Amino acid sequence: MIKLEKNYWKKFPIWKDVSRWDWEDWKWQIKNRIRSISQLEEILGIDLSSAKKVEKVFRTGTTPYYLSLVKDLSDLSNPILKQILPSCEEIDPQIQSEGSFDPFKEEIMSPVKGLTHRYPDRVLFRVTTFCSVYCRHCMRKRIFLEEERAKKYEDYIKMINYIRENPAVKEVLISGGDPLTLPNRKLEFILEHLSKIEHVEIIRIGTRELVVNPYRFFDDGLLELLNRYDKLWIVTHFNHPDEVTDIVKKAVRNILSTGTPVLNQAVLLKDINDSPNTIENLMRSLLHVKIKPYYLFYCDPTKGVLHFRTDIKKGVEILEHLRGNLSGIGIPTYAVDLPGGLGKIPLTPEYVLEETDEYILLKSPYGKTVKINRHNSDIINNHTKKQEDLCL
Numbered sequence: 404m405i406k407l408e409k410n411y412w413k414k415f416p417i418w419k420d421v422s423r424w425d426w427e428d429w430k431w432q433i434k435n436r437i438r439s440i441s442q443l444e445e446i447l448g449i450d451l452s453s454a455k456k457v458e459k460v461f462r463t464g465t466t467p468y469y470l471s472l473v474k475d476l477s478d479l480s481n482p483i484l485k486q487i488l489p490s491c492e493e494i495d496p497q498i499q500s501e502g503s504f505d506p507f508k509e510e511i512m513s514p515v516k517g518l519t520h521r522y523p524d525r526v527l528f529r530v531t532t533f534c535s536v537y538c539r540h541c542m543r544k545r546i547f548l549e550e551e552r553a554k555k556y557e558d559y560i561k562m563i564n565y566i567r568e569n570p571a572v573k574e575v576l577i578s579g580g581d582p583l584t585l586p587n588r589k590l591e592f593i594l595e596h597l598s599k600i601e602h603v604e605i606i607r608i609g610t611r612e613l614v615v616n617p618y619r620f621f622d623d624g625l626l627e628l629l630n631r632y633d634k635l636w637i638v639t640h641f642n643h644p645d646e647v648t649d650i651v652k653k654a655v656r657n658i659l660s661t662g663t664p665v666l667n668q669a670v671l672l673k674d675i676n677d678s679p680n681t682i683e684n685l686m687r688s689l690l691h692v693k694i695k696p697y698y699l700f701y702c703d704p705t706k707g708v709l710h711f712r713t714d715i716k717k718g719v720e721i722l723e724h725l726r727g728n729l730s731g732i733g734i735p736t737y738a739v740d741l742p743g744g745l746g747k748i749p750l751t752p753e754y755v756l757e758e759t760d761e762y763i764l765l766k767s768p769y770g771k772t773v774k775i776n777r778h779n780s781d782i783i784n785n786h787t788k789k790q791e792d793l794c795l
């Protein structure tokens with residue numbers, strides 16, 4: 404976990420006169436977000452003219468807080484900077500030729516505008532196209548092309564009515580854009596109606612505000628809503644250990660005090676977090692602040708994002724490393740979301756090396772092998788010195 408210095412934002416000349424009162428106000432963070440490459444050039448003191456044509460296609464945006472986490476402003480390989488700085492690769496027709504703006508057919512599988520019904524028991528409920536940070540790797544990058552706006556109340560009502568009329572729907576994932584950029588009164592409207600639908604058992608809020616604007620969770624109005632509606636879960640999106648700060652820790656404490664669990668979905672991103680040590684550190688940092696690692700996703704085939712993809716086996720190697728080095732509560736499921744809306748599948752390291760009618764040959768996380776009799780579970784042969792090794 405990163406401990407931020409007192410008045411850490413004042414190292415940036417542009418924010419040197421910003422008071423703590425303003426800086427720690429989530430609305431100030433959104434109002435004062437950086438929205439252009441020219442602004443980034445001014446703050447970072449570097450020439451980014453080559454990336455300017457990108458913002459004509461895909462929006463740019465970051466909160467001051469998120470940018471202030473960058474350790475060395477001149478280092479363009481910084482993992483936080485890489486998630487917010489537009490790159491020419493996003494619009495390179497050769498690199499992006501295989502991508503799709505809607506690889507999971509969210510718009511097609513949409514019985515009501517804004518709502519996707521892909522799995523029988525779950526729906527995706529998109530409430531806004533606005534985000535306080537525009538992550539370059541976003542799987543829903545098509546929102547960067549749309550107007551920034553929250554949906555209207557009448558749109559929400561149509562989506563809510565659809566859920567009310569479909570008792571098979573047990574879970575609603577509220578997403579966007581970022582739903583927690585909405586004002587509390589709009590959130591309250593949505594949560595009040597969804598909570599009253601008896602067959603809805605779980606309401607998940609997918610948000611990156613905890614990463615990019617954790618001050619959102621110091622807002623008493625929001626905490627009161629989280630406290631009032633007990634079907635809620637927060638699912639957030641940390642990708643790198645440098646994002647997990649002591650402010651995040653306080654924010655998570657506030658969320659947990661309302662009885663709302665917090666899970667994390669990370670995405671495997673080339674040159675940002677695609678190493679076993681970085682992911683291990685990320686998972687350790689998340690556990691430290693009491694966020695449960697949930698998924699590590701293989702990067703989706705979204706147009707504008709393909710340059711972030713790694714070899715698909717990279718994630719399996721990382722999982723193999725985690726299994727030997729980290730407690731089970733810190734190990735996420737590594738999964739690939741199959742294009743075409745075919746569903747998510749977990750990818751796991753191979754621990755069963757051989758199977759016959761008589762025995763099964765297993766590999767331990769430390770590379771040792773154990774042969775077990777299938778009829779009585781006796782160990783037939785193993786290369787471990789002690790029986791206890793099996794329990795590691």
Ligand code: SF4
Binds near residue numbers: 533534581640
């Ligand atoms: S906050 Fe979420 S929806 Fe918004 S750009 Fe980032 S990943 Fe995409």
